[in-house]
Amino acid sequence: MSRVNRRSFLKFSALAGGGISLGFALGGCSDSPASLPDSAEGAVQPNAFLQLTPKGQLILQLHKAEMGQGVIESMTTLAGEELNWDPNTIEVQFAEFHPEFRDPEMMLMTTGGSSSLRTSMPIVREAAASLAHVLKAAAGRHWSVDASRIVLQDGEVIYGTERLPVAALVPTAINEPLPETVSLKPAAQFRFIGKRSVRHDALKKSTGTADFGIDSGPSDAAVAVLVRCPYFGGKLKSFDAGDLKQQADIIDVLEVNGGVAVVANGYWPARKAANSLSVEWSKGPLAGTSADTIRQQQRALLDDKDGLERLEKGEEPEAGGVTVVREYFAPILAHATMEPQNAVAVVSGDSAEIWCPNQGPDGVQGAVARALGIDPSNVTVNSCFLGGGFGRRLVPDYAVEAALIAKAVDRPVRLIWSREDDTRHDFYRPPATIRFTAQLNNGRIESFRSKLVAPGIYASMTPWIAGAALPPWVPGAVPETLGSLVAYVDPPAGEGINDSDYEFGYQEARFVRQKLPLPLGFWRSVGHSHNGFFMESVMDELAHEAKADPLQFRIDHLPEDSPRRRLLDMIQAAGEWGNAPAGQFQGIAVHESFHTKVAQVATVSVENGQIKVHRVFCAVDCGLAVNPDVVQAQIEGGIVFGLTAALKGEITLEDGRVQQSNFHDYPMMRMNEIPEVEVQVLASSEPPTGVGEPGLPPIAPAVANAVFAATGQRLRELPLRLANS
């Protein structure tokens, strides 16, 4: 039986209120139970997601990476809703790769793009509804009544006054045919969706019993550190291990993957030995490149190149009014996950087993398989809690390193990156420079042109994605996969500009790709992370140029039915604009990313050249808030993450190597620096959209706009630094 085309999930809007689904997870015919993951003995398992054991335990395979964004909450809530089953009693297992877990948009088993809940909403609900169906069918058979007379509630099937625990039905439910279609619970009957819940993982994470990558895998594995070339693209010339190999606690010192691996019986001896190595490197193509070089190159490209036209719409206006030209810059940034990269690898013959934090197990399989020259289906990937993801764990470079070291020393190896390794060998958020040329006439933006210069992320990411996209069992998916990735990510450089719903008389967006052989990747909110700052800063400048109120100016440039306009109305209705306490000043920003719209008002004061953010009021439109507390937490988390980028961090190169290393020179926001944050979520029954990233893009411009209000200084670069501070 062929699977319904997953692209038809776009019709899901009919499902938010209940109704018949389109069959994503109902794949019983093509997958026999033997091919489903982690099957408990004798369990009912209608699909890869859910199984009910003979003891009545409901087990959910978590097909997304839990990096704090609450996918465990999302998926257990969805499953619990359709099964009428307390989500907190569902056992959650980190899923291994299975084709049913491939994301319908990304075509890979990947977590990213704030998409997990949005794309899983129909899929997981159907998977649960399918299980509910077979349980009711079995109950109907048991009582010789139609299944429609059966109620499934809190682990029991009920017919009139008769009740049975579902465990009793497992032996017969196994043989029930799976449904072709299922009904999903109407919104009016939701017990769990839309309610605050206690996080499943709160107990583990509060008692030190949650296992992250660094805690997982065989505890007797040797420990390795890898000394990597500090110059991007440089090569190992020579190294002198001295008498390190003779030391009792050192197992080996050897060249692996272009670096020098030190393998020991613990992290400390490995790290000490690595620090004492003398290693010679060649400098690679970025020799002589500094932070200034990169900026100058971008400015030169802005002047010298037309680049590609990415968007043109509207009519070019007649000359008139005032022309405003502004340039902005955002620097290279590192992810700085609290858990440094790490992986455990056990390699034997033509198979490998990996334990690592990751945002895509099939990505790890593919990359490790290619590196070892083995079949991806012989690579087992064990996932775990991630100590932060933010897009960093989409690249399984650390898993490949661990596998190569394990193979070279022929024993299980745990590879641990130091904070310095992590800061200096990231897949960075690219630097970007933009020039806006706008024509303002009678308070309206008649023409809005942008030219963005940035290195493209794909050149860096494609080899890693290709590793996952080329598994032998899906040969035809390769171009589709890569194509889907392009479409899904919507070339990140221009996102937030090319797709803006601001109504300009004429808009043109151009992109000039800078060739910069720096490892680049997806950093929380990706292109929006700089384009939010660029767009909402220039809109503010244009508002001031037009002598208009910044909030009203934005409303005036948004279509009547724009969700962003509704959020600005919410802010006004809440009295959050124009009411700053004495000595404090406000800035506003409103931005859409990953289908979610967010407006923020930052209230700021400037004292002794220091920017202090007192309060952030945030209005969010994310459709139906399945887990409202998770929405609050993620939006606030995105704001804090964005404040570090707005106020503190930048990665700079000197002679082709990263200057920063640890939290003293790449600082993070701390508790004594954060503002009070209030988040209001627009009540909505639209399908849910994600909140992992959308809280981030508006905060830098909101703060920068407030700083302008406070000081008259317009800051056009991140991190924000006042003159004479």
Added chain:
Amino acid sequence: MAEFRFQINGEQAVVDATPDTPLLWVVREQLGLTGSKFGCGMGLCGACTMHMDGQAIRSCSMPVQLVDGKTVTTIEGLSGGDELHPLQQAWIDQNVPQCGYCQSGQIMSAASLLARDPNPSDDAIRSAMSGNICRCGTYSRIHKAIKQAASAQVSGVWEPPQSASDALAAEQREVQA
């Protein structure tokens, strides 16, 4: 390599390590207690926070040589039994953790704060906790949870377990004062 002995979570530990080995790695690798985390190796992030003789320390920068003869408490030993420490209960009630990697260290720093200042002001909380980084940005909930735990302790709901060496140390401080 040398032998070092110390109390950890109420039990005697005997370890063999080079004197400069940070306590964090001894605890994680030799004692198998992985609740305390490695975040920076420089005492800047607080993920490794443990208590040594009742004081919060950054175990990634504490050579095991200096731990000899001392009393160590890690996140695993915080509750001293089956019941959760009020901070842990508050952490759950407030849904504090996101990724969770920093939270062992956050809780240990908070426990140290409450031990010396049972009813801390907002400023005291911010100041005491500013050594612990949370990249996920859970700070405001950490703050709320500390206040919840503080009021639970003040209202007499929970007593900190006092080990023999804690009592002895308290006596000695009194004598020296």
